[in-house]
Amino acid sequence: MAAICERFDTLGLEDPSRTYRLGIMGGTFDPIHMGHLSCAEEVADAFHLDGVVFMPAGDPWMKHNRRVSGAEDRFAMTRLAVADNPKFCVSRIEIDRAGETYTVDTLRIMRSHYPDNVELYFISGADAIANIASWRGAAELGALAHFVGVTRPGYSMDRAREEYLRSQEDLFDLHQLEITALAISSTDLRTKVRNGQSIRYLTPQPVVEYIQEHGLYPLED
Ligand SMILES: Nc1ncnc2c1ncn2[C@@H]1O[C@H](COP(=O)(O)OP(=O)(O)OP(=O)(O)O)[C@@H](O)[C@H]1O
Numbered sequence: 212m213a214a215i216c217e218r219f220d221t222l223g224l225e226d227p228s229r230t231y232r233l234g235i236m237g238g239t240f241d242p243i244h245m246g247h248l249s250c251a252e253e254v255a256d257a258f259h260l261d262g263v264v265f266m267p268a269g270d271p272w273m274k275h276n277r278r279v280s281g282a283e284d285r286f287a288m289t290r291l292a293v294a295d296n297p298k299f300c301v302s303r304i305e306i307d308r309a310g311e312t313y314t315v316d317t318l319r320i321m322r323s324h325y326p327d328n329v330e331l332y333f334i335s336g337a338d339a340i341a342n343i344a345s346w347r348g349a350a351e352l353g354a355l356a357h358f359v360g361v362t363r364p365g366y367s368m369d370r371a372r373e374e375y376l377r378s379q380e381d382l383f384d385l386h387q388l389e390i391t392a393l394a395i396s397s398t399d400l401r402t403k404v405r406n407g408q409s410i411r412y413l414t415p416q417p418v419v420e421y422i423q424e425h426g427l428y429p430l431e432d
């Protein structure tokens with residue numbers, strides 16, 4: 212099995228004199244939606260990334276207060292959603308790792324997998340960045356990867372930035388990017404499915420069909 216994700220496992224080796232840039236789009240993806248996909252695409256474009264690895268969290272510990280779908284369903288939906296984009300791939304490393312999922316562990320693994328000419332860019336919405344001071348190993352994160360905080364409707368980027376700087380021992384910079392505002396959330400999609408409303412155009416059609424075929428989201432969070 213590929214160590215990170217097959218498509219980008221040998222990134223950096225082709226031309227050791229060139230710098231490569233790899234994005235990491237971390238999330239629970241329960242389910243993945245156009246907000247995630249469009250965010251990854253806009254960051255890839257703006258930062259000239261060679262690719263983006265979608266990284267479904269195995270056990271997202273900050274979501275223990277609510278129902279989270281099985282990792283294999285979330286992985287399968289993410290794979291369907293990115294299948295038509297040659298710059299995207301999905302990694303199993305977090306869902307194959309036992310225990311609660313910590314980004315610091317993932318970034319350590321990725322940093323040791325890739326040669327030094329591959330720079331890592333962890334992509335995150337303003338809501339996730341605003342919690343970063345409480346992430347495991349927060350002070351180490353900025354040394355392992357660049358962090359790109361993107362705007363998200365309803366969340367403050369100023370607060371996200373303050374929390375990010377608070378989490379860093381040294382003042383690593385946070386790259387900020389204003390992206391097209393899509394007020395879409397997985398929570399809204401789950402609610403719509405439960406209420407029998409359409410989610411067409413909010414997530415790719417293969418994901419809509421997967422949710423229907425597997426009867427996901429019958430119950431409240
Ligand atoms: N519409 C959006 N615009 C920008 N970023 C987003 C958007 N939706 C999610 N993100 C970012 O994508 C990452 C993964 O998000 P996640 O999988 O938790 O989705 P979510 O829609 O926030 O889910 P939920 O509603 O279940 O909490 C986070 O960094 C989050 O900030």
Ligand SMILES: O=C(O)c1ccc[n+]([C@@H]2O[C@H](COP(=O)([O-])O)[C@@H](O)[C@H]2O)c1
Pocket residue numbers: 236237238239240266268271273274312313314315339345346347
């Ligand atoms: O490492 C941590 O402690 C940590 C705590 C909360 C969230 N994260 C990561 O942040 C990303 C977005 O998380 P979420 O919960 O908004 O889907 C995802 O990759 C999570 O694994 C990481």
